[in-house]
Amino acid sequence: MSDLVSYSAADGVAVITIHNPPVNALSPGVPEGIAASLAKAEADDAVKAVVLIGGGRSFIAGADIKEFAKITSGEKKRGQGLHPLLYQLEESNKPVVASIHGQAFGGGLEVAMACAYRLALASAQVGQPEVKLGLIPGAGGTQRLPRLVGAARAVEMCQFGEPVKAADAAQWGLIDQVIEGDLLQGAIRFAREIAGKRREKPRAPEADPAAFAAAREAAKKRQRGLSAALAAIDAVEASTKLSFEEGVKEEARLFEQCLHSIQSKALIHVFFGERAVTRIPDVPKETATYPIRRAAVIGAGTMGGGIAMNFANAGIPVVLKETTQEALDHGVGAIRKNYANSVAKGRFSQAAMDKRLALITPTLSYEGFDQADIIVEAVFESMALKKEIFAELDRIAKPECLLATNTSTLSIDEIASVTTRPRMVIGHHFFSPANIMRLLEIVRGKATAKEVIATSMSLAKTLGKVGVLVGNCRGFVGNRMFGSYRREAQFLVEEGADPEAVDRAMFDFGMAMGPLQVGDLAGLDVGWRIRKEFQHLEVPGVRKPRMEDRLCELGRYGQKTGAGWYRYDENRRPWRDAAVNDLIATVRAESAISPRAISAAEITGRLLYALVNEGARILEEGMALRAVDIDIIYVNGYGFPAYRGGPMFYADTVGLPKVLEKIREFNRQHGVLWAPAPLLERLAEEGKSFGQYVKGENNNA
């Protein structure tokens, strides 16, 4: 056989084992190895049944995702894919028993479904996650799955791509038996029992128009703009209307469309990007980490409370400190309400809620802080206050305790300067709501120790976050870029765009929310306070956005005061507000702007290229390690549509010369704020993309 697949046979049962670490993807050589092994078993009269099993940590995690780019770039021809192997498995005169541990995902589940029987450990998961890569199952999954579990379940699995536990899969008829104990021994025993028996093929699924109508409705709401979700629904529906062979052809047609789409390339970029961000050139994987067994959080406001919940959710006891009993009660009350909501929605049990709450110790003092392995400061954005707190922490915390600040704008180095241990100080910039948002910007100060960075990256994983390391500059990566984006949103309104038109254009582009609505949600006063803190840095003569300062002066801070750019009802639904129109008219008059008609294309261009231009500066300064790090920040922290890959990937798909041309046009029209980033000019001239850019030695991030 090959190195990737091994074969053995004893007492009537052949065992085919896949060895393609880390996850047994179906890389070139694996399907061929399985096919050759099966042929050997078929030719051996002594063999009565076959066990197919994965070596290492999983059965098969699916097709090798790296291969798709080779096909779409023309480097490799697609050929018949997995189909010949699947027909061979299905038609084999010796029943094949797929024996699943870890994951049977994508092509892995498709292989398993072509086998006569499927067994799994209770800890195993099965699923068709292709949609998350902008694809649909491409090896008969959309046709075999509904034949096993019915159209409604199949469409749900292919449309959303969520993993299914072995016990559920067994209930649905996808798994024949859940094995306890040793999987291989259990599978061999099972194979002996069914040896020589032929299993009937499952019948075509019943038509279920209601299930498909509901699926399309759900796609509109939960998968807005994602073409693969609709293609998956169409393909599964074909299984209820066409013969198996015709259904497979229809699936192939839809798969091919998805495979060559920009959406799929973008989602694959995000898949590998989320893994790439864990690689930090000067902090190798072997770097020692500090154990994090106890945590402490300062500040029980929205951020602090959410951060404390993160620790409790991960089973880490956490002390939560406030300065007044009232603030503490309010913070703990909000946490309790949040957990109760989750219980009401069935996300976890009352017992789980009680356990999590019991891990949070509210306090008004620093008691227990000397035991903490990490302290996260989450008070409001005031350098003076933060310095006071860090000086105190320096006295209290044990030497190996990580001192993290949740600041979103202030300098980590300046905060660290008041301690005797700047090497232990780091930024942990959580995103609101901190218990939900996946992004954690990990901000490296100039003295931050590598062990502290490595510990933070590993902690991010423990907390279920995507940790991205960034450099210490004002706003770090995400908010620094977002500043330009929201600045342009305000300028567009001042120049003539309706606030709703600005929000609508970005929503239609795929953003989770328009920029002005985001401001209202986050609180317009946050930026207002920061602008006041940094007022001394303003450059005279450079245009400043005025609308949000003016809204704040009217006490319109956004949703929390019931009004900002919009007026909000008790269900937080936004409504146009005549007072805002009046304010816009006043601001335009004061700046002598005569409003003009502004198209949706101009809105998206101004906002997206503002992100990209600032992103290019950040990249050149080394504040982000790679363009993909910026993309991962935007997809996970700012509601950027994953199917567009993030702002830098998006710019690459538009083409950097085109992006630059537009930025130069904005520069001519709107002045210095639009000066093109030198890196963008250089890459555009060299015919390169952001994705190809690798920063030289003096990386700061």
Ligand code: 3H9
């Ligand atoms: C498909 O099957 C289409 C079919 O219909 C057939 C059509 C013809 N390929 O995530 P981890 C790498 S589409 C290549 O850190 P975990 C990953 O990049 C596919 N590489 O581990 C990482 O590399 P590195 C459908 C893969 O334990 C390493 O393995 N299948 C693949 O947290 C470890 O991964 C999927 O979409 C792959 N298929 O999670 C499954 N999978 O160490 C995608 C992983 O260099 N995979 N790698 O950074 C997953 O969901 C998770 O990786 C899994 C393990 C749950 C399996």
